[in-house]
Amino acid sequence: KVSLATCVLPASNPRADGTALNLLCVAPGLIAIEKPWGVSTEDVQQTASTCLQMRLSLISRLDLPTSGILPMAFESDAGVEAD
Secondary structure (H helix, E strand, C coil): CECCCCCECCCCCCCCCCCECEEEEEECCEEEEEECCCCCHHHHHHHHHHHHCCCCEECCCCCCCCCEEEEEECCCCCCECCC
């Protein structure tokens, strides 16, 4: 099982520099991650996918200036653990 505790967004965006991802919820085949404002949905997806070492599929997108909950789907046999 893997957690996002050490997943940090890339420094390509000043808002993202050093910002850790917050995994809010885990359910079979689904995770919910807190997206900070000023960070793209794709940056969050890429960072989480890399950290968790699994393919994540976007279910929804949030605009760049919007913060909120970003749901993503994954293969249910992969182990993910909420912080």
